[in-house]
Amino acid sequence: MIEEIKNSQQAIDMENKHGAHNYHPLPAVLAKGDGVFLWDVEGKKYYDFLSSYSAVNQGHSHPRILETLKKQAETLTLTSRAFHNNILGPFEKYITEYFGFDKVLAMNSGAEAVESALKIARKWATEKNGVAANAGKVIVAEQNFHGRTTTVISFSSDETAKKNFGPYTPGFIKIPYNDTEALDKILQGEDNIVGFLVEPIQGEAGVYRPDTDYLKKCKEICKKHNVLFIADEIQTGIARTGSLLAVCGDCTCEGHCEKQSTYVEPDILILGKALSGGFYPVSAVLANDHIMEVLTPGTHGSTFGGNPLGAAVALTALEVVKDEKLAQNARKLGQLFRDRMQKFVDKSEFVSLVRGKGLLNAIVVNDSPDSSTAWDICMALKENGLLAKPTHGNIIRFAPPLVITEEQINECCDIIEKTISEFKKK
Incomplete structure (x- = not known):
């Protein structure tokens, strides 16, 4: 039986005593969520302006996703991949058609999906692209954030995330973000390159947007050198930036569209976070047959990857994004937010810049x-x-959350402007 928490301090003290101190949370002990709102254990109501790092794009406790979770949980939750289940196939069909790829590998966490993509890329490069066995190198961008597994921190720029966790995994080359000349130079001068792993917008680094043509040029360079262009859209994907994917550019479609002039097709696409609808960890790696077919029985796996509960939740989570036009809402209200914040920045001594795309923004x-x-x-x-x-x-x-309304976004801008205007340094 779960011990009843009577106040915030009790919960904080309990976490501090019994839990690892690997996070530094804001001291808000949350007990309920609905749409764009959260409530703490004392009943105070808040606007959520983090969305669990974009995992709840569809809003907290979305009723359609909740109903799917409950219905599937009452029927079948886990079989492992030792057997087939009746939900995985329909999910795989839906997500591959939705994003325009031949195949999907369903996994659980975002970092796990990144690790899976790296394995697929290296196996493809060795078996199909002439890269020497166990010699494949992946190019990454400085100030990246792709997770905190041992492999990923090996190429991280965050010293806090990697200090004293070595020895580090070799096989990665860092170049500056938003620098296509550096990418082309490395590919001209280095052998055994597998691919280029990049976030279309660097979220954890502070919502850094590259030049408008950056991703297109990166894809062209990768294609010229016959290496894989790997897009990590764990945070930016699934409508967060005002399009279905950040690699869609300014496309206004509600799903995969081969006619998109601004779309930069990744060779490997990595998704997570909002694929879960905020209910159950689901991530995915998407690629076409000539890449994904390097995975054969026994080469990769996960007990929970592709489980019926996660697959059902993810399918409904994607349907909600499409049916409720969340990408369009993010595009419209993101522009409203930046316009208001820019007017505030112009007269504020505390804020020097606002930047972002859709409803992924920063000051x-x-x-x-x-x-x-x-x-x-x-x-x-x-x-x-x-x-x-x-x-x-x-x-x-x-x-x-992308379900926020215009009235709510304006109210939140009022809160931000008032708070910073009245703020005094300690």
Whole structure:
């Protein structure tokens, strides 16, 4: 039986005593979520402006996804992949047609999907592209965030995430983000390159948007050198940036569309977070047959990957995005948010910049990354009913659920402007 939590401090003390201290949460102990709102154990109501790092794009406790979860949980939850189940096939058909790929590998966490994509890319390169066995190298961007597994931290720029976790996995080359000349130069000068792994927008690094033609040029360069273009859309995908995927550019379609002039097709696409609808961990790696067919029985697997509960939830989560036009809402309200924040930035001494796309945005606080100013502003926002979190010291990311309304986004802008205007440094 779960011990009853009577107040926030009791919950915080319990976590501190019994849990690993690998996170530094804002001191809000949440007990309920609905749509764009969260409530703490004392009953205080907040706007959620983080969306569990974009895992709840469809909003908290979405009724359609909840009903799917309950219905499937009452029937069949797990078979392992030792047997077939009646939900995995329909999910695989839906997601591959939705995103325009031949095959999907269903996994669980985002980091697990990244690891899977790296394995697939290296096996493809060795068996089909002449790369020497156990010699394949993957190019990555500086300031990347692809997870915190041992392999991923080996090419991370975040010293906190990697310090004293070595020895590190070899086989990765870092180049500056948003630098196509650096990518082309490496591919001209290095042998045994497998592919280029990149986030279309670097979320954890502070919502850095590259040049408009960056992804298109990267794909062209990769194609010229016959290496794989691998897009990590775990945070940016599934309508967050105002299109179905960030690699769709400014396309306004509601699903895969071969006529999109702005679409940059990845050779491997990695999804997670919002694929879960915020209910159950689901991630996916998508690729076409000539790449995915390198996986044969025994070469890769996961007990929970592709389980019927996760597959049912993910299918409904994608349907909700399409049916409720969440990409279109993110595009419209994201522009509204940036327009309002830009007017505020122009007259604020505390905020120097706003940037983003769709409803993945950030403001840069006019202080050192080593200062506590951004954290203190988030604490003040909490007191005023809005939850957000700093990243990289002096940057505050704003990413509400995509079901937010125009009235709500304006109310949240009011809260942010009022909080920062009244803020005083400690």
